[in-house]
Amino acid sequence: MRYTIKISVFIVCILLSSLGLALEKLPHKPDIQLASRYQTNIVVSDYLVSEKLDGVRARWNGHHLITRGGHIINAPIWFTDGFPKQALDGELWIARNRFDEVSAIVRRNMADEIKWKSVTFQVFDLPESSRVFSERYGLLQRIIKDSSSPFLSLIEQKKLLNKRQLHLWLDEIEAKQGEGLMLHHKQATYQHKRSKRLLKLKKVYDAEARVIAHIEGRGKYQGMLGAMLMETSSGIQFKLGSGLSDELRQNPPPIGSLVTYQYYGLTKKGKPRFASFLRVRALH
Secondary structure, eight states: OHHHHHHHHHHHHHHHHHTTOOOSOOOOOOOOOEEEEOOTTSOGGGEEEEEEOOSEEEEEOSSOEEETTSOBOOOOHHHHTTOOSSOEEEEEEOSTTOHHHHHHHHHOSSOOHHHHTTOEEEEEEOTTOOSOHHHHHHHHHHHHHHOOOTTEEEOOOEEOOSHHHHHHHHHHHHHTTOOEEEEEETTOOOOSSEEEEEEEEOOOEEEEEEEEEEEEBOGGGBTSEEEEEEEOTTSOEEEEOTTOOHHHHHSOOOTTOEEEEEESOBOTTSOBTTOEEEEEEEOO
16 A cells, blocks of 8 residues: 555656656745835935836746745746856846736746747846945846846946936836836845845825725634725725734724725736725715
Protein backbone atom coordinates (compact mmCIF):
# COMPACT_ATOMS: atom_id res chain seq x y z
CA MET A 1 0.00 0.00 0.00
CA ARG A 2 2.85 2.39 0.91
CA TYR A 3 4.58 1.71 -2.41
CA THR A 4 1.32 2.33 -4.29
CA ILE A 5 1.01 5.78 -2.69
CA LYS A 6 4.62 6.65 -3.56
CA ILE A 7 4.14 5.55 -7.17
CA SER A 8 0.90 7.58 -7.40
CA VAL A 9 2.61 10.69 -6.08
CA PHE A 10 5.45 10.17 -8.57
CA ILE A 11 2.94 9.89 -11.45
CA VAL A 12 1.13 13.05 -10.33
CA CYS A 13 4.44 14.92 -10.23
CA ILE A 14 5.24 13.82 -13.78
CA LEU A 15 1.82 14.92 -14.97
CA LEU A 16 2.13 18.32 -13.29
CA SER A 17 5.58 18.75 -14.76
CA SER A 18 4.25 18.00 -18.25
CA LEU A 19 1.65 20.75 -17.74
CA GLY A 20 4.38 23.26 -17.01
CA LEU A 21 3.59 23.81 -13.33
CA ALA A 22 6.51 24.87 -11.09
CA LEU A 23 7.59 21.90 -8.93
CA GLU A 24 10.93 23.25 -7.74
CA LYS A 25 11.21 24.72 -4.28
CA LEU A 26 10.36 28.39 -4.33
CA PRO A 27 13.04 30.86 -3.23
CA HIS A 28 12.73 32.85 -0.05
CA LYS A 29 10.45 35.84 -0.22
CA PRO A 30 12.64 38.78 -1.32
CA ASP A 31 12.99 41.69 1.09
CA ILE A 32 11.96 44.51 -1.22
CA GLN A 33 12.01 48.23 -0.65
CA LEU A 34 8.54 49.73 -0.18
CA ALA A 35 7.56 53.36 -0.59
CA SER A 36 6.07 55.73 1.95
CA ARG A 37 3.47 58.37 1.18
CA TYR A 38 4.60 61.73 -0.18
CA GLN A 39 5.36 64.40 2.42
CA THR A 40 4.82 68.08 1.65
CA ASN A 41 7.84 69.21 3.68
CA ILE A 42 10.47 67.70 1.37
CA VAL A 43 12.94 69.50 -0.91
CA VAL A 44 12.02 68.26 -4.39
CA SER A 45 15.49 68.91 -5.83
CA ASP A 46 16.90 66.32 -3.40
CA TYR A 47 15.04 63.59 -5.31
CA LEU A 48 15.03 61.88 -8.68
CA VAL A 49 11.45 61.44 -9.89
CA SER A 50 9.91 58.79 -12.13
CA GLU A 51 6.48 57.70 -13.26
CA LYS A 52 4.82 55.09 -11.03
CA LEU A 53 3.94 52.23 -13.36
CA ASP A 54 0.85 50.09 -12.78
CA GLY A 55 2.57 46.78 -13.46
CA VAL A 56 3.49 43.65 -11.52
CA ARG A 57 6.43 44.16 -9.13
CA ALA A 58 9.18 41.65 -9.80
CA ARG A 59 12.77 40.89 -8.78
CA TRP A 60 15.33 39.50 -11.21
CA ASN A 61 17.82 37.46 -9.16
CA GLY A 62 20.21 36.66 -11.98
CA HIS A 63 18.39 33.43 -12.87
CA HIS A 64 14.64 33.93 -12.40
CA LEU A 65 11.99 36.60 -12.22
CA ILE A 66 10.36 36.40 -8.79
CA THR A 67 7.20 37.99 -7.44
CA ARG A 68 7.28 40.05 -4.25
CA GLY A 69 5.68 37.03 -2.56
CA GLY A 70 8.63 34.80 -3.53
CA HIS A 71 7.09 32.82 -6.41
CA ILE A 72 9.02 32.09 -9.59
CA ILE A 73 7.39 33.73 -12.61
CA ASN A 74 7.15 31.36 -15.57
CA ALA A 75 8.43 33.75 -18.20
CA PRO A 76 9.62 32.32 -21.55
CA ILE A 77 13.35 31.60 -21.68
CA TRP A 78 13.79 34.07 -24.54
CA PHE A 79 12.21 36.85 -22.46
CA THR A 80 15.07 36.89 -19.93
CA ASP A 81 17.81 36.04 -22.45
CA GLY A 82 20.35 38.84 -22.22
CA PHE A 83 19.36 39.91 -18.71
CA PRO A 84 22.43 40.72 -16.55
CA LYS A 85 23.72 38.65 -13.63
CA GLN A 86 23.00 41.51 -11.20
CA ALA A 87 19.79 41.52 -9.18
CA LEU A 88 17.26 44.02 -10.56
CA ASP A 89 14.12 45.53 -9.07
CA GLY A 90 11.35 46.51 -11.46
CA GLU A 91 7.87 46.15 -12.89
CA LEU A 92 6.56 43.76 -15.51
CA TRP A 93 4.53 46.19 -17.58
CA ILE A 94 2.61 46.55 -20.83
CA ALA A 95 1.21 50.08 -20.88
CA ARG A 96 -0.75 52.50 -18.74
CA ASN A 97 -4.11 51.24 -17.48
CA ARG A 98 -3.40 47.61 -18.49
CA PHE A 99 -2.56 46.14 -15.10
CA ASP A 100 -5.25 43.43 -15.26
CA GLU A 101 -3.82 42.20 -18.56
CA VAL A 102 -0.20 41.95 -17.43
CA SER A 103 -1.27 40.41 -14.12
CA ALA A 104 -3.14 37.63 -15.94
CA ILE A 105 -0.09 36.93 -18.16
CA VAL A 106 2.28 36.73 -15.18
CA ARG A 107 -0.01 34.46 -13.11
CA ARG A 108 -0.23 31.72 -15.76
CA ASN A 109 1.51 28.45 -14.89
CA MET A 110 2.38 27.95 -18.55
CA ALA A 111 3.79 30.98 -20.32
CA ASP A 112 1.69 32.32 -23.19
CA GLU A 113 4.59 33.14 -25.49
CA ILE A 114 2.53 35.33 -27.79
CA LYS A 115 1.21 37.52 -24.96
CA TRP A 116 4.62 37.76 -23.28
CA LYS A 117 5.89 39.59 -26.39
CA SER A 118 3.88 42.64 -25.28
CA VAL A 119 5.52 42.71 -21.81
CA THR A 120 8.68 44.54 -20.78
CA PHE A 121 10.64 44.49 -17.53
CA GLN A 122 10.89 48.13 -16.49
CA VAL A 123 13.83 48.43 -14.08
CA PHE A 124 14.16 51.08 -11.37
CA ASP A 125 16.75 49.84 -8.85
CA LEU A 126 19.70 47.62 -7.92
CA PRO A 127 18.59 45.92 -4.68
CA GLU A 128 21.96 44.37 -3.79
CA SER A 129 24.03 47.52 -4.31
CA SER A 130 25.23 49.49 -1.27
CA ARG A 131 25.58 52.72 -3.26
CA VAL A 132 23.25 55.72 -2.97
CA PHE A 133 20.40 56.00 -5.45
CA SER A 134 21.94 58.59 -7.77
CA GLU A 135 24.94 56.27 -8.23
CA ARG A 136 22.71 53.18 -8.61
CA TYR A 137 20.78 54.96 -11.35
CA GLY A 138 24.04 55.69 -13.19
CA LEU A 139 25.00 52.01 -12.96
CA LEU A 140 21.56 50.96 -14.22
CA GLN A 141 21.92 53.21 -17.25
CA ARG A 142 25.12 51.37 -18.23
CA ILE A 143 23.69 47.91 -17.44
CA ILE A 144 20.60 48.44 -19.59
CA LYS A 145 22.64 49.99 -22.40
CA ASP A 146 24.95 46.94 -22.45
CA SER A 147 22.10 44.43 -22.42
CA SER A 148 21.06 42.73 -25.64
CA SER A 149 17.49 42.15 -24.41
CA PRO A 150 14.68 44.06 -26.16
CA PHE A 151 12.45 43.31 -23.16
CA LEU A 152 14.62 45.10 -20.60
CA SER A 153 14.05 48.82 -20.11
CA LEU A 154 15.06 51.49 -17.62
CA ILE A 155 12.45 53.72 -15.99
CA GLU A 156 13.58 57.30 -16.60
CA GLN A 157 14.39 59.41 -13.56
CA LYS A 158 13.94 63.18 -13.86
CA LYS A 159 15.52 66.05 -11.98
CA LEU A 160 12.81 68.51 -10.92
CA LEU A 161 13.52 71.84 -9.27
CA ASN A 162 10.43 72.49 -7.19
CA LYS A 163 6.94 71.39 -6.18
CA ARG A 164 5.34 73.30 -9.03
CA GLN A 165 7.23 71.21 -11.59
CA LEU A 166 6.41 68.07 -9.58
CA HIS A 167 2.66 68.67 -9.58
CA LEU A 168 2.62 69.80 -13.21
CA TRP A 169 4.19 66.48 -14.17
CA LEU A 170 1.74 64.61 -11.92
CA ASP A 171 -1.13 66.31 -13.75
CA GLU A 172 0.41 65.33 -17.09
CA ILE A 173 0.87 61.68 -16.07
CA GLU A 174 -2.64 61.34 -14.68
CA ALA A 175 -4.12 62.99 -17.78
CA LYS A 176 -2.54 60.09 -19.70
CA GLN A 177 -4.16 57.60 -17.27
CA GLY A 178 -0.89 57.05 -15.42
CA GLU A 179 -0.88 56.06 -11.75
CA GLY A 180 1.35 58.72 -10.19
CA LEU A 181 4.98 59.52 -9.38
CA MET A 182 7.83 57.98 -7.37
CA LEU A 183 10.43 60.11 -5.62
CA HIS A 184 13.83 58.53 -4.87
CA HIS A 185 16.11 60.51 -2.57
CA LYS A 186 19.43 60.90 -4.37
CA GLN A 187 21.49 59.98 -1.27
CA ALA A 188 19.33 57.05 -0.11
CA THR A 189 20.69 53.52 0.13
CA TYR A 190 18.41 50.60 -0.75
CA GLN A 191 16.33 49.60 2.29
CA HIS A 192 14.91 46.07 2.39
CA LYS A 193 11.78 47.41 4.09
CA ARG A 194 9.50 50.45 3.88
CA SER A 195 11.67 53.50 3.31
CA LYS A 196 10.98 57.11 4.26
CA ARG A 197 13.32 58.23 1.47
CA LEU A 198 11.30 56.57 -1.28
CA LEU A 199 7.97 58.34 -1.70
CA LYS A 200 4.89 57.77 -3.84
CA LEU A 201 2.74 60.68 -4.98
CA LYS A 202 -0.78 60.07 -6.23
CA LYS A 203 -3.91 62.18 -6.27
CA VAL A 204 -6.61 61.09 -3.88
CA TYR A 205 -10.19 61.43 -5.05
CA ASP A 206 -13.44 61.50 -3.05
CA ALA A 207 -16.75 60.09 -4.27
CA GLU A 208 -20.05 58.69 -3.01
CA ALA A 209 -21.70 55.32 -3.48
CA ARG A 210 -24.66 53.52 -1.96
CA VAL A 211 -24.44 50.40 0.24
CA ILE A 212 -26.32 47.56 -1.46
CA ALA A 213 -25.14 44.55 0.60
CA HIS A 214 -23.12 43.53 3.65
CA ILE A 215 -20.40 40.89 3.29
CA GLU A 216 -19.52 38.93 6.42
CA GLY A 217 -15.94 39.05 7.60
CA ARG A 218 -13.46 36.20 8.01
CA GLY A 219 -10.73 35.47 10.52
CA LYS A 220 -10.60 38.15 13.18
CA TYR A 221 -13.65 39.82 11.62
CA GLN A 222 -15.79 36.67 11.69
CA GLY A 223 -19.27 37.57 12.93
CA MET A 224 -18.73 41.20 11.90
CA LEU A 225 -18.80 43.18 8.69
CA GLY A 226 -15.97 42.26 6.35
CA ALA A 227 -16.82 44.64 3.54
CA MET A 228 -19.73 46.46 1.96
CA LEU A 229 -20.87 45.95 -1.60
CA MET A 230 -21.19 49.43 -3.05
CA GLU A 231 -22.85 50.83 -6.16
CA THR A 232 -22.09 54.18 -7.77
CA SER A 233 -24.67 56.38 -9.49
CA SER A 234 -23.43 55.01 -12.83
CA GLY A 235 -24.04 51.41 -11.75
CA ILE A 236 -20.42 50.41 -11.03
CA GLN A 237 -20.23 47.91 -8.15
CA PHE A 238 -17.21 47.33 -5.92
CA LYS A 239 -16.32 46.07 -2.44
CA LEU A 240 -15.37 48.56 0.27
CA GLY A 241 -13.62 47.11 3.32
CA SER A 242 -10.59 49.31 3.96
CA GLY A 243 -10.84 52.10 6.52
CA LEU A 244 -13.64 50.53 8.58
CA SER A 245 -13.32 50.76 12.37
CA ASP A 246 -14.24 47.83 14.63
CA GLU A 247 -17.27 49.83 15.78
CA LEU A 248 -18.48 50.19 12.20
CA ARG A 249 -17.86 46.50 11.54
CA GLN A 250 -20.11 45.65 14.51
CA ASN A 251 -22.72 48.26 13.55
CA PRO A 252 -22.40 48.71 9.80
CA PRO A 253 -24.13 51.46 7.81
CA PRO A 254 -27.62 50.20 6.83
CA ILE A 255 -28.41 49.05 3.32
CA GLY A 256 -29.21 52.14 1.29
CA SER A 257 -26.76 54.38 3.16
CA LEU A 258 -24.79 56.87 1.12
CA VAL A 259 -21.08 56.53 1.89
CA THR A 260 -18.17 58.79 1.02
CA TYR A 261 -14.94 57.00 0.13
CA GLN A 262 -11.53 58.01 -1.17
CA TYR A 263 -9.66 56.33 -3.99
CA TYR A 264 -6.59 56.61 -6.25
CA GLY A 265 -7.91 56.69 -9.81
CA LEU A 266 -9.98 54.12 -11.68
CA THR A 267 -9.30 50.68 -13.14
CA LYS A 268 -9.92 49.91 -16.79
CA LYS A 269 -13.41 48.69 -15.80
CA GLY A 270 -14.18 51.96 -14.03
CA LYS A 271 -13.81 50.65 -10.47
CA PRO A 272 -12.05 52.79 -7.84
CA ARG A 273 -8.47 51.81 -7.00
CA PHE A 274 -7.61 51.28 -3.32
CA ALA A 275 -10.99 52.56 -2.12
CA SER A 276 -11.13 53.44 1.59
CA PHE A 277 -14.13 54.38 3.76
CA LEU A 278 -14.37 58.00 4.93
CA ARG A 279 -17.86 58.56 6.39
CA VAL A 280 -21.59 57.88 6.13
CA ARG A 281 -23.38 60.71 4.39
CA ALA A 282 -27.11 60.04 4.72
CA LEU A 283 -29.92 57.48 4.68
CA HIS A 284 -32.42 57.28 1.87
